[in-house]
Amino acid sequence: MTYAIATPAVPSLPIIGSDQRFPIRRVFCIGRNYAEHAREMGAVVDKSAPMFFCKPADAVVSDGADVPYPSMTTELHHEVEMVVALAGGGRDIAPAQAAALIFGYGVGLDLTRRDLQAQAKAKGHPWDVAKAFDHSAPVSALRPAHEAALDDDSVLRLTVNGELRQQSRLGEMVHGVPQIIAALSTLFELKPGDLIFTGTPAGVAALQRGDRFHAELVGVAAIDGRIA
Numbered sequence: 001m002t003y004a005i006a007t008p009a010v011p012s013l014p015i016i017g018s019d020q021r022f023p024i025r026r027v028f029c030i031g032r033n034y035a036e037h038a039r040e041m042g043a044v045v046d047k048s049a050p051m052f053f054c055k056p057a058d059a060v061v062s063d064g065a066d067v068p069y070p071s072m073t074t075e076l077h078h079e080v081e082m083v084v085a086l087a088g089g090g091r092d093i094a095p096a097q098a099a100a101l102i103f104g105y106g107v108g109l110d111l112t113r114r115d116l117q118a119q120a121k122a123k124g125h126p127w128d129v130a131k132a133f134d135h136s137a138p139v140s141a142l143r144p145a146h147e148a149a150l151d152d153d154s155v156l157r158l159t160v161n162g163e164l165r166q167q168s169r170l171g172e173m174v175h176g177v178p179q180i181i182a183a184l185s186t187l188f189e190l191k192p193g194d195l196i197f198t199g200t201p202a203g204v205a206a207l208q209r210g211d212r213f214h215a216e217l218v219g220v221a222a223i224d225g226r227i228a
């Protein structure tokens with residue numbers, strides 16, 4: 001069997017301490033997972049019902065490549081988030097089984113066309129053009145889970161041009177990683193290669209062309225990039 005056109009490239013991420021790369025299957029994202037961020041967006045957190053959306057795998061920007069300023073927006077916002085990479089999957093996963101499925105951790109930006117998201121919310125339209133655009137997901141190299149010392153006091157932060165924009169303890173998440181994986185797996189069959197963006201703390205704001213960002217999950221992973 002041969003394909004009729006050239007096969008699309010497999011998006012992937014580097015792995016810290018390895019020459020191998022992590023192939024990306026899907027990118028899932030949770031919304032409103034830090035109460036202060038939900039408040040700044042004028043939303044309320046529904047603790048009983050986590051809210052998910054997706055980005056295409058080829059929206060991931062790896063290896064610190066430049067992020068082109070997207071078309072059709074004048075309000076490109078940063079959302080710094082911990083990213084969880086899965087080495088296993090399944091359906092209806094129990095929270096207690098979730099940790100064993102994790103390959104590693106990284107940090108990324110859930111870039112958002114905030115003006116188009118506001119229009120979509122007002123009209124009851126889907127969020128795809130606001131969230132799932134090309135180059136909307138810069139992600140760091142992944143730290144293998146067995147090398148990542150993470151707890152509630154681990155710090156997630158973003159600086160832009162050297163100025164602190166967002167910072168939070170992971171303990172501020174409404175839904176922890178095991179709960180996110182369990183909830184997602186009731187909606188989708190999770191598989192190896194899946195990435196999960198785990199939500200952003202307060203402080204989201206606009207990025208301009210030429211801005212340089214530094215996103216960090218302190219002691220675990222970091223990425224430097226530029227809006228081109």
Ligand code: MN
Nearest residue numbers: 079110199200
């Ligand atoms: Mn987000």
